[in-house]
Amino acid sequence: MSAEQIWTRTGLTWASVCSFFSLTHAGMVGYPESLTDPSYRGQILVLTYPLIGNYGVPSATEVDANGLPHFFESDRVHVAALVVGTYGTDYSHWRAVQSLGAWLKASNVPAIHGVDTRALTKRLRTNGVMLGKIVLKADPTTGDLPFEDPNVRNLVAEGAVHCRTTA
Amino acid sequence: MASTAAAAVPTAATAAAAPGSTAVVSDLDHVDEIMNRGEPAELVLDDGSRFDGWSFGALRPVTGEAVFQTGAWHACTSLFPSKNVA
Numbered sequence: 001m002s003a004e005q006i007w008t009r010t011g012l013t014w015a016s017v018c019s020f021f022s023l024t025h026a027g028m029v030g031y032p033e034s035l036t037d038p039s040y041r042g043q044i045l046v047l048t049y050p051l052i053g054n055y056g057v058p059s060a061t062e063v064d065a066n067g068l069p070h071f072f073e074s075d076r077v078h079v080a081a082l083v084v085g086t087y088g089t090d091y092s093h094w095r096a097v098q099s100l101g102a103w104l105k106a107s108n109v110p111a112i113h114g115v116d117t118r119a120l121t122k123r124l125r126t127n128g129v130m131l132g133k134i135v136l137k138a139d140p141t142t143g144d145l146p147f148e149d150p151n152v153r154n155l156v157a158e159g160a161v162h163c164r165t166t167a
Numbered sequence: 168m169a170s171t172a173a174a175a176v177p178t179a180a181t182a183a184a185a186p187g188s189t190a191v192v193s194d195l196d197h198v199d200e201i202m203n204r205g206e207p208a209e210l211v212l213d214d215g216s217r218f219d220g221w222s223f224g225a226l227r228p229v230t231g232e233a234v235f236q237t238g239a240w241h242a243c244t245s246l247f248p249s250k251n252v253a
Contacts, residue, residue, distance in 0.1 A: 080231030104224025111224035132233035
């Protein structure tokens with residue numbers, strides 16, 4: 001790895017001039033709960049914990065006495081995308097039924113690993129939350145995607161449950 | 168100084184390199200295989216900063232609002248709290 005690549009990965013070579021409102025969340029939950037939390041609707045979630053995915057994903061069909069999922073905050077993944085430092089593919093947990101990657105793929109949610117989430121978080125903390133996008137280097141046209149502010153959409157309607165679950 | 172010391176110690180990588188090879192060998196070159204990396208991808212922020220990485224999950228571009236979460240329970244999982252005990 002060249003010094004240039006390291007500089008690129010830490011994002012230190014780009015000037016920042018933006019100032020947006022701030023949003024942080026020091027939630028004491030795991031990634032299955034965070035990804036299914038409707039409050040993250042439309043957001044690209046950056047997890048600062050350095051190793052993500054090592055305990056896989058538990059069953060979505062196990063429900064409690066109220067018929068609600070045991071291990072999730074809702075019935076589906078709500079984040080727009082996930083950003084992690086190191087993704088652990090070799091998961092191990094007695095309640096795991098699939099990998100984090102397989103779950104995200106089935107949910108049609110993209111994710112990116114190998115990111116310097118510490119530098120990224122410091123940038124978001126300093127400059128405030130800002131719009132972002134995940135692009136694929138193999139398809140340069142994806143770099144032309146315009147930034148879209150999810151907060152102009154009706155996120156409540158998108159994240160809401162659409163069928164009655166009580167009698 | 169570091170490069171001189173490294174050159175003096177034969178490693179598996181340098182031993183395998185063909186004589187006269189100009190390939191650059193570093194300790195990090197094997198990380199790709201270990202990490203089973205996916206398609207190269209990039210997180211681009213509205214201020215122009217870019218963060219390199221590799222794709223996993225769904226292979227598609229997406230836009231949104233970047234936020235962070237610093238909870239450390241991702242390490243030991245929250246599958247064990249009392250509410251989840253049957």
